[in-house]
Amino acid sequence: MATATISLPSQPTSFQGATAPCEPPPLPKWEKPPDTKEYADWADILTVNLSLYSSHKEVLVETVRTALQRDGFFYVVGHGIPLEKIERQFDIAKQAFDAVSLEEKLKHLAPIVEKGCYGGYKLVKMWELNHGVKDSIEHYDFNFLRDSASDAVARHPKALRPYVPEARGFMDELRQSVLRRITSLIDAVLDLPEGTLWDLHEGKGLKSTRDLFRYQMYNPLSKEEAKMTNGVMLNGHTDIGAITLLVSQPVAGLQVLMPDDVWRYVKYKEGSIVVNIGDQLSLKTGGILKGTMHRGEFISPPSDQVHLRRLGVFYFVDFAGHTPLDLFPSETVRERGRIMFQDHVPTAEEWRVIRTQSYGLAKFIKGEEYDVEIINGAELRHYH
Numbered sequence: 001m002a003t004a005t006i007s008l009p010s011q012p013t014s015f016q017g018a019t020a021p022c023e024p025p026p027l028p029k030w031e032k033p034p035d036t037k038e039y040a041d042w043a044d045i046l047t048v049n050l051s052l053y054s055s056h057k058e059v060l061v062e063t064v065r066t067a068l069q070r071d072g073f074f075y076v077v078g079h080g081i082p083l084e085k086i087e088r089q090f091d092i093a094k095q096a097f098d099a100v101s102l103e104e105k106l107k108h109l110a111p112i113v114e115k116g117c118y119g120g121y122k123l124v125k126m127w128e129l130n131h132g133v134k135d136s137i138e139h140y141d142f143n144f145l146r147d148s149a150s151d152a153v154a155r156h157p158k159a160l161r162p163y164v165p166e167a168r169g170f171m172d173e174l175r176q177s178v179l180r181r182i183t184s185l186i187d188a189v190l191d192l193p194e195g196t197l198w199d200l201h202e203g204k205g206l207k208s209t210r211d212l213f214r215y216q217m218y219n220p221l222s223k224e225e226a227k228m229t230n231g232v233m234l235n236g237h238t239d240i241g242a243i244t245l246l247v248s249q250p251v252a253g254l255q256v257l258m259p260d261d262v263w264r265y266v267k268y269k270e271g272s273i274v275v276n277i278g279d280q281l282s283l284k285t286g287g288i289l290k291g292t293m294h295r296g297e298f299i300s301p302p303s304d305q306v307h308l309r310r311l312g313v314f315y316f317v318d319f320a321g322h323t324p325l326d327l328f329p330s331e332t333v334r335e336r337g338r339i340m341f342q343d344h345v346p347t348a349e350e351w352r353v354i355r356t357q358s359y360g361l362a363k364f365i366k367g368e369e370y371d372v373e374i375i376n377g378a379e380l381r382h383y384h
């Protein structure tokens, strides 16, 4: 019997040309600052090459183990996200600060004090750095629903609306290409069944849990202000969430308190994602994995960069809100972890709310080098 071949007309896979209805309007480019030519005292954090994930997973597990027990930070390369897509996020990020009027920013303020939530704008001069000097950081956070592909575009500032789907798409790509494999490597470090951390993050059945995808701009402090804060623009802190993904960018400014107690800069590595763990994960491991102290510092950076505004693209990953921050039921954690809370064990959501409301705003126990905050018996440091 003869077989009939039917040929279908070919389907365009995407719109072509600038006039296509779904194409966002052209954006001014983020002028990527040149990498520094000067030496700075770089932090020797390790690199995890995810292109080896299928063939050499055990090697990567060992790298992550060393990195998270020693430094709390590592680079991820070989993740498969193209450089153009990464750099496009900086174009969009710049738009969030330069193309939105103050009036509109005020309409989209994050309910930081009211609800302990960073979704929206945090404007400059909200947090105290030291000696009465206020910060010069502005950030805009998308507070996407984790389990929904859609986000109400209209609730964002007008200039950002055409790019919301791209921001969402990039965050999803970070989850699938970086976070998923990283969480699985950390499961192995902690002797937890594969998928444990991913499931805690995905929060099955919890419709209201959210992730924060942030664009951040550091504007230079005045000379007098910088003198008062020793150049610190973001006080030394541990992150509130479980895992943080920072898109590497060329302006030195992120410093990590390394195991020898010296603050060192994280060097730019093109196309890489800098991963660190936050309180929620560190607490659940009884401190075995380090929620490492880090800060934004700009006084001793390479002098060819000192005048630059520094733009950041960050993804803060939380555990599902109902997750208790008690110890993981793993032998490794039971044997080597410490009990972290003396009284009530908070959930991930309670932790985020308390810390968001107090960060940079509450009065802590004052110290020369750092102030101390105590939450349910757990001690947190805020370095100047």
Ligand SMILES: O=C(O)CCC(=O)C(=O)O
Pocket: 234, 239, 246, 253, 254, 294, 295, 296, 312, 314
């Ligand atoms: O600016 C950076 O690179 C890091 C920022 C940071 O640590 C934070 O926002 O929690």
Ligand SMILES: [Fe+2]
Pocket: 237, 238, 239, 294
């Ligand atoms: Fe941080």
